[in-house]
Amino acid sequence: MSKAPHIIKPTAYTSIELFAGAGGLALGLEKAGIHHLLLNEIDKHASATLIKNRPTWNVVCEDIKNIDFTPYRGIDLVTGGFPCQAFSYAGKKRGLEDTRGTLFYEFARALKESDAKVFLAENVRGLLSHDKGETIKTIISAFEELGYHVYEPKLLKAIYYDVPQKRERIFIVGVKKEYKEKAKLLWPTPNEKVYTLKDALKKGELYTCDVPKSHGQKYPEKKKKVLELVPAGGYWRDLPLEIQKEYMQKSFYLGGGKTGIARRIAWDEPSLTLTCSPAQKQTERCHPEETRPFEVREYARIQTFPDEWEFSGSMNQQYKQIGNAVPVNLAKTIGKTLIELIDSLS
Numbered sequence: 001m002s003k004a005p006h007i008i009k010p011t012a013y014t015s016i017e018l019f020a021g022a023g024g025l026a027l028g029l030e031k032a033g034i035h036h037l038l039l040n041e042i043d044k045h046a047s048a049t050l051i052k053n054r055p056t057w058n059v060v061c062e063d064i065k066n067i068d069f070t071p072y073r074g075i076d077l078v079t080g081g082f083p084c085q086a087f088s089y090a091g092k093k094r095g096l097e098d099t100r101g102t103l104f105y106e107f108a109r110a111l112k113e114s115d116a117k118v119f120l121a122e123n124v125r126g127l128l129s130h131d132k133g134e135t136i137k138t139i140i141s142a143f144e145e146l147g148y149h150v151y152e153p154k155l156l157k158a159i160y161y162d163v164p165q166k167r168e169r170i171f172i173v174g175v176k177k178e179y180k181e182k183a184k185l186l187w188p189t190p191n192e193k194v195y196t197l198k199d200a201l202k203k204g205e206l207y208t209c210d211v212p213k214s215h216g217q218k219y220p221e222k223k224k225k226v227l228e229l230v231p232a233g234g235y236w237r238d239l240p241l242e243i244q245k246e247y248m249q250k251s252f253y254l255g256g257g258k259t260g261i262a263r264r265i266a267w268d269e270p271s272l273t274l275t276c277s278p279a280q281k282q283t284e285r286c287h288p289e290e291t292r293p294f295e296v297r298e299y300a301r302i303q304t305f306p307d308e309w310e311f312s313g314s315m316n317q318q319y320k321q322i323g324n325a326v327p328v329n330l331a332k333t334i335g336k337t338l339i340e341l342i343d344s345l346s
Contacts, residue, residue: 028331045313216295
C-alpha cells in the first residue's frame with residue numbers, strides 16, 4: 001500500500017478529496033476556503049487536468065485501494081462522489097460488510113483511517129431510488145457504523161446556486177457523533193435569480209467576456225439537417241410529423257416526453273443537464289443559433305468552470321470530464337455550508 005506523505009496542517013480547513021475527476025468539486029471547495037491535502041483520481045486524463053491547473057495540489061493518480069490515509073488523521077473533511085456501483089445484499093445486514101468490493105467501501109475506509117470530523121458524499125439523484133432505497137440505507141448504515149451522525153440526504157438543484165444548468169445532485173453530509181450536539185448544518189437557501197444559457201456563453205454577471213472559441217463535436221450531416229428544423233427551446237415534437245417518425249423510429253410510438261431528443265437550447269433558459277457526450281441521441285444539446293453541439297469551452301462554462309481551467313486528453317475525454325463534474329459554483333456554495341458546519345464543532 002502506497003504511503004501518502006505526512007503534511008503539516010496549515011491554518012485552514014483541511015480536506016481529502018476522493019474520485020476528484022476534473023476538479024469541479026475541489027475547485028468550488030477551494031474557492032470557499034477549503035485546503036486540499038490530497039486529491040485522488042485514477043483516470044490519467046482527469047489527473048493530468050488537476051495537475052495542469054493546480055501544480056501545488058497533492059494529486060495522487062492511483063487506484064484508491066492502494067492508498068494509505070492514516071497520515072491525514074484528524075483532518076476536517078473527506079469529500080467525493082463515489083461511483084454508484086451495484087451493491088451486494090448478502091444477508092441484508094445494511095452495514096459496512098455489505099459494501100465490500102465497491103468503491104463506496106474505499107470511501108468509508110478513507111474516512112475511518114483519516115478520522116475526519118465531517119464528510120461530504122455526492123451522487124446522482126437516482127441513488128435515492130436505487131434498489132428500492134436499499135442502497136442508500138446501506139450507505140447510511142455504513143457511515144453510522146464508523147461513528148458518524150448522518151443528516152438526511154439533500155437534493156440540490158444547481159440552477160438555484162448560480163449555475164445556468166438544470167442539474168440535480170444528492171449530497172450526504174455526516175459529522176462524528178461526538179460533535180452531534182454542537183453541530184449545526186444549515187443547507188444553503190436557494191437563490192431567486194436563475195441564470196440562463198446567455199449568462200453562461202455571453203459577457204455578463206457570470207463571465208467578463210463572451211465564451212472563447214474551442215473545438216467541439218459535429219453532427220453527422222443527416223442529423224444536422226433534422227436539427228436545423230428545430231427552433232430554439234424546441235425538441236423532436238417540433239419537427240414535421242413524418243420527420244418525427246423517421247427520426248424517432250420505434251420510440252415515436254412509446255410513451256414519455258423524451259424532451260432531451262433533438263433538443264435545441266434557447267438563450268433565455270438554463271441548459272438541460274450536460275452529459276459525457278453532447279451529441280448522443282437521448283441527450284442532444286444543440287446550440288441556440290448554430291446547428292452543432294456545445295463546444296468544449298461552452299460545456300465548461302455551463303458547468304461554471306473558469307475559462308483558464310484547461311482540460312487534458314482528447315476532445316471526447318474533455319467532454320467526459322466536464323460532463324461528470326460537480327458545477328463549480330454549486331460546489332462553492334456547498335463549501336461555505338461545510339465551513340459553517342466545521343466552525344460549529346469548536
